[in-house]
Amino acid sequence: MKKAFFPGCLVLQRMPQYEKAARRVLRELDISLENMRRAACCGAPLESFTDRWLYLAAYNLSLAQRMELDILTLCGNCTNTLLRADRALSDPLLRLEVNERLHELGLHIEGQTLVQHIVEIVCHHLEILRGKVTKRLSLKVAVTHPCQAFRPHEVSGFDDSPQPQAMRRIVELTGAEVVPYEAEYDCCGSTLYLADEKLGLEAGRRKLDSASVADVLVGACGNCQLLLERFRGLMMADDRESRIPMLTLPQLVGLAMDIDPDELGIGPATAERLLRSSA
Template sequence: MAWLLYPGCMVLTHFPEYEASARRVLTELGVELAELERFVCCSSVFVPSVSDEWLNMAAYTLALASEHEGLLTLCGTCTAVLRRAVRELENREARSRVNRVLAELGVEYTGAEVVHVLEFLEDRLQELELRGSKRRVAVQNPCNLYLPGLSRASRGALERVAHATGAELVEAGDECCGSAFMLVDEELALRAGRRRLEEAKGAEMLVACGNCAFLLQKQLGGEVVFFTELVEEALNG
């Protein structure tokens, strides 16, 4: 069975190179990927901030994944929201209620596993022959991936990926990039992001989330590399 790769809004609109490199790396691992034919936001932090209807929206994508092996994600936020939805939908009443809504759109949720590509890759890193990365990177963890009770990734996953490629790792602490402050306080977001770039001491930020990349690269002009790009380069290294 094929996996469905879900980019999330930020990757869909700003970072197709992340999705494209993830596809190539997963294909190298022999993973079959289905085409995501319909896209809708996971509901992000916006819908949960106003209504429990966030579950309908998250469940739509999960319903698409129900027909496949599962859903592979690229952003921390989507991963956390969709996993919360999977947990909520274990309740039979909630699942029936949501499925009544989804039926009007011609889909049904019957269960889906949500796995961030970083988690997927961490599990299967030894299957790839990686070498020769000349990059110097500092890790920016995707915070949302580590929501308590819903995380599968180990905190050192990005470090392990970097190490496997031969890239030089620069210690930069483990603070949040501050990207989501952009929604309510742009100056605060820029201040938080600048601090992360300073902590990276001139190394490229190794990221696994479109939101981190948006602030650090698009807003602040920092050097950013997605972990899938690093892995893809090292496959050919």
């Protein structure tokens, strides 16, 4: 199976380990990723002040259509933006207007484009994954869900929006114990942080504090991962040992596949700490 790969700006620029692990793990599931050359931002940062965000999202959708491939994403925000754009473009008049601009670039959009987050893709391959797990992990895992990949349900059509379970099912297949915690389904703070730094930090602090019952916090979104890592640094600058380690979902799955941590972008210190906890 081949997918058009749309990792998102944050992952491309700030989180190479997430992309590295995703490519490696998906290869084990017989899913190959083809880069969307000349892809642009999904359009989400523009949405708060212009309707033209839709043109940017449509541009990316049209690139995938030209490749004749469905889109696989690593970011909840990107997934949500592209899904909503695809839904909006079902309006013939709007699609005509957008295509007038796309034609200037030699592009065209017609019909719908399937956009799926990596969590959804892996969930559709659980039986294959089950056969690939050769090193069951004895870890206590706190999950932070890529909430925008599932909301609203009428757009995503996948999982339960208020309390998604897909990531829990994947993590449980690795042998790890999914630990419930008070702020599991709360916002990570990344979206709030853009509007109100203090409020965003408080949301991040609440999530990290309540997730500290686990050995590791596992996410699957560029926004969540980057902002929570930043919060960890700000809140625990003088106490590195007490910081809960963070992994992306494909990194955790890769460890359960007994893939070398270096191939998953996991540093030696983090790998040693987690494997020691899992022993």
